[in-house]
Amino acid sequence: MTVLAEMEALGVRPNSMSYAHLIEGLGSKGRTLEADVLFQEMICSGLRPRIRVYNVMLRGCLKKGLLELATGVLAVMGDLVAEKNEETYEILLDYYVSAGRLEDTWSTINEMKRKRFRLSSFVYSKVIGLYRDNGMWKKAMDIVGEIREMGMALDKQIFNSIIDTFGKYGELDEALEVFDKMKQEGVKPDITTFNSLIRWHCKAGNISKALELFTEMQEQGLYPDPKIFVTVISRLGEQGKWDVIQKTFENMKRRGHKKSGIIYAVLVDIYGQYGKFQDAEECISALKAEGLIPSASMFCVLANVYAQQGLCHQTVKVLQLMEAEGIEPNIIMLNVLINAFGVAGRYLEALSIYHHIKESGFSPDVVTYTTLMKAFIRAKKFDKVLEIYKEMERAGCTPDRKARQMLQVALMVLQQRYCE
Structure with a gap:
């Protein structure tokens, strides 16, 4: 960046390759806003970024929850007639699924199909995750059958999605069976596999099995x-x-x-x-x-x-x-901050962080909304739970099981108050 400043002081502009390296370097360090400035400068200079630069910008913006900036990158791609590649679609899918944006997810998958992109194991694992997060774990298992019928081998990503799906819905014996099958078929479990199994066993209260898996993970050379x-x-x-x-x-x-x-x-x-x-x-x-x-x-x-x-x-x-x-x-850190105030019973500060997220150009995700709803539940502000749930739906985020459960609790309490 110092060299760039010296170049500009001399009236010299970087070439397309130099811009690309700078944007990638800033993106890798989480300095997305600076990367965006250079990206905009690159466009204004009449340079046409390669698809790799667009993907770096998209990944960085979406990782931080900066949906407006990401939308701007996609708009520039459209203006300059830059075609999305498979990586572009996978970056978008990864964000949409994790943010609970059901409609956007299906739209992206359908666009991939229209453009005749082969749906990879990554995409299938995201589809499984989509069903899982929307309470349709049996449909998620139907996808596995579809993959088998196509003759596509279950790879690590798909195995991990299946294990996580079973784990989330308390089917821990089935999750362990898939884990064993994974190893029998020569697919080596990775850190994601163990993380999922350990997390869901902890949530189920089976800490002894979680510690057993924790030890096995280290024995496999995974820290x-x-x-x-x-x-x-x-x-x-x-x-x-x-x-x-x-x-x-x-x-x-x-x-x-x-x-x-x-x-x-x-x-x-x-x-x-x-x-x-x-x-x-x-x-x-x-x-x-x-x-x-x-x-x-x-x-x-x-x-x-x-x-x-x-x-x-x-x-x-x-x-x-x-x-x-x-x-x-990033959006993860701000969600953590909402949770901190919520746990401390300071729901007004939690709400102020939520407003800060929206005012700063971040796009709230499912975790943002559910964490804020949890803060209001703790504070017995049940009318606010209903408000946030409606805001989540208006934002295009599909409520997960936790959000729906909290809404039911809030509605029951509000109904009781009304009857009284």
């Missing part, structure tokens, strides 16, 4: 994702099993991975209530001292730990430290 580590230790923390938390961490340390071990030490400390890392600034300083480069994902994990403890001041501090590192907040 735990900090997010799933949080899931395990938070469940243990709820049960008051601080000794098991410490033992789990000690077992991890014996397996190596010393460089990344500090983040797990921080997480154990916060959940174990030992006090050393209760301050967010000390956490980040300790991580940087160990040579870890702060990333958006790391900040989100730490913020979520504080949020689950109801430590909203520390959650806000993590956000401030993230911004100080030059990393733009």
Whole structure:
């Protein structure tokens, strides 16, 4: 960026390739807004980006929930007659499914079919996820039969989608059967496979099986994702099993991975209530001292730990430290902030974050709406639950099972109040 500034001071413009490298570099560092400035500058200079640049911009914007910016990128593609490729469609599908945008998802799939793109295992895994997230897990299983009939082998992505579908709907025995079948067919489970199995066993209260899978994952040479580590230790923390938390961490340390071990030490400390890392600034300083480069994902994990403890001041501090590192907040971080205030019973602050999301050009996703609804449920503001549910529908986000359940609770309470 310094070289770019020097070039522009001399009245020299980068060429198309230089712009592409700059945009990709900024995108990889989560500096999406700066990447967008260069993208717009590139267009104004009369240069025609390659499809790879469009895809980098789309991925970066959608990852942060900046739907308006992403729509602008698609508009430029249309104006310059740039054809979407398979990767473009997959980027869009990944966002639409995760954001609960049912209509947009089907529209994208139908467009792929019209343009005769072969539906890959990635697309099929997204379709399975779409049915799963909309309470139609049996239909998700029908897709598996369709794939079999086509002669397409079940690969890792599809296996993972099936396992996650069974897990989400409490069919844990079936999920483990698919897991075994996956291994029998020579498909090696990855971190996503284990994360899914561990998460749903934790949610079902089967912490012993979750720990068994946690150990197996490490025996396979896979080091735990900090997010799933949080899931395990938070469940243990709820049960008051601080000794098991410490033992789990000690077992991890014996397996190596010393460089990344500090983040797990921080997480154990916060959940174990030992006090050393209760301050967010000390956490980040300790991580940087160990040579870890702060990333958006790391900040989100730490913020979520504080949020689950109801430590909203520390959650806000993590956000401030993230911004100080030059990393733009994404929709995940802002959703975590809503949850932090919700857990602390401060629903007005949670609502203000929601308004900030919309005013800042972010596109609220299903998690945003359900987290805010949960904050209102806790605060017994049941009329607000109904309002947010309606806003979710107007925004084109398909309510998930949690949202529908919270709506039913709110409606029952409001009906009782009316009768009284």
